[in-house]
Amino acid sequence: MQILDQITPQLYAIIKRDHRLKNLVMPIWQFLSKFAVWIRSLSNRSKFLPPPSGICQSVQDWVNTYPSATNQKPANYQVIYPSHTVTRALPKTIDANIHWKFRINQQRQLPDAFVATIPNGRVWGDGNVITPDNQLLAEVSKVIGKGEYILDSAKHPIFFQEKLPPVQKISGSVAVLSSAGGTGYYHWLFDILPRLALLQKAEIAFEEIDKFLVNRYISRFQIETLNTLGIPRSKIIENHWNPHIEAEQLVVPALVGETSHMPKWACDFLRENFLGDKTKQNKQTLRLYLNRTQVVHRKVENESEVIDFLSGMGFRNLSLETLSVAEQIELMAAAEVVIAPHGAGLTNIVFCQPGTKVIELLSPKAVNFMYWSLSNQVGLDYYYLLGEGEVPPEPIDPYANNDNILINLNSLFRVLELAEIR
Incomplete structure (x- = not known):
């Protein structure tokens, strides 16, 4: 199994880097997963289930009203971090006006962070929780659109399924970590792993959990981080x-704030468990540019010019995907400046030291504020630069998230001057 865990991420990384290979292999991968479900269903044809019959918006409301059977443990709900409001410092930019998406998100109410246990609870797809009385728990069953959770639960894709696949029953307890987008690096670090922090704060030892449900366990970062946290492959x-499971005891940590709106406790959990004493080992001396050469979308069109320009100012050009998580963290802990186009590599600024300058390169048609939000939580000095092109008027948001970015070098120089980077 250890050999498989070493080989699989390498193959997966190769596939992701090659656009043609990805288009060839991923449909086969999806077919194999559906084929596996179909094979299991052959011996269980009578067990196809209908979609949920209703929606319960609040986990606490469901726990408080659901009658427990005498032969099972009762449902439970425990608040770990109460709801609170975060207020963020506005970003810095050379533009005359700060983009409206930052302004409308300067203040945000973050929900309660809790842990619930649901006897005979089910999970369909990417962490969508269904109660034993066939209600979708909307609070912990989200889908993402334009970088944020879609609020209208009636539009959830589960209600457009003719039937759900046969349920796979699992004895004991299952902790739900999987969530929308949970295969990507950012969502893995901020929407998946911090749910383990809630289990710890609820004094639920990992040893007490029989299984941990994740979206996938295939990328190098997924294997490395769970190993670091002490969760064995066997669990x-x-x-x-396993797209549809039922557990004797379903342990459901809350979703981590709202995607793009990470709470400080999640940042603290990641820093405490992965950063260690790296801030003591390194002085802030590195100037880093994080390229996107390993991906097939959202590239900087004139990246070679940008890299040449920045190298003259002492910037180091990095492809983070080629490094282990530990190596990425060590570099970030030693950075005084990080410049990057919007992408998962900026997730690692959570490991930067307070005061580190961050300059994010954004497409004018896909302004995402998640790394500004993160910078505020860990005390970073955040700047952004919009690429060339027309900026849609407020409140139009095309969210052309795959578009490449063209950077004006004179504008980049002005941002560096604004940040006092010489």
């Missing part, structure tokens, strides 16, 4: 291969 199940 991990993937909803990619």
Whole structure:
């Protein structure tokens, strides 16, 4: 199994880097997962289930009203971090006006962070929780659109399924970690792993959990981070291969704030468990540019010119995907400046030291504020630069998230001057 865990991420990384290979292999991968479900269903044809019959918006409301059977443990709900409001410092930019998406998100109410246990609870797809009385728990069952959770639960894709696949029953307890987008690096670090922090704060030892449900366990960062947190491979199940499960006790940590709106406790958990004493070992001396050469979308069109320009100012050009998580963290802990186009590599600024300058390169048609939000939580000095092109008027948001970015070098120089980087 250890050899497989070493080989699989390498193959997966190669596939992701090659656009043609990805288009060839990923449909086969999806077919195999559906084929595995179909094979299991052959012996269980009578167990196809209908979609949920209703929606319960609040986990606490469901726990408080659901009658427990005498032969099972009662449902439970425990608040770990109460709801609170975060107020963020506005970003810095050379533009005359700060983009409206930053302004409308300067203040945000973050929900309660809790842990619930649901007897005979089910999970379909990417962490969508269904109660034993066939209600979708909307609070912990989200889908993402334009970088944020879609609020209208009636539009959830589960209600457009003719039927759900046969349920796979799992004895004991299953902790739900999987969530929308949970295969990507950012969502893995901020929407998946911090749910383990809630289990710890609820004094639920990892040893007490029989299985941990994640979206996938295939990328190098997924294997490395769970190993660091002490969760063995034998306890991990993937909803990619197990799309519909039922557990005797379903342990459901809350979603981590709202995607793009990470709470400080989640940042603290990541820093405490992965950063260690790296801030003591390194002085802030590195100037880093994080390229996107390993991906097929959202590239900087004139990246070679940008890299040449920045190298003259002492910037180091990095492809983070080629490094282990530990190596990425060590570099970030030693950075005084980080410049990057919007992308998962900026997730690692959570490991920067307070005061580190961050300059994010954004497409004018896809302004995402998540790394500004993160910078505020860990005390970073955040700047942004919009690429060339027309900026849509407020409140139009095309969210052309795959578009490449063209950077005006004179504008980049002006941002560096604004940040006093010489």
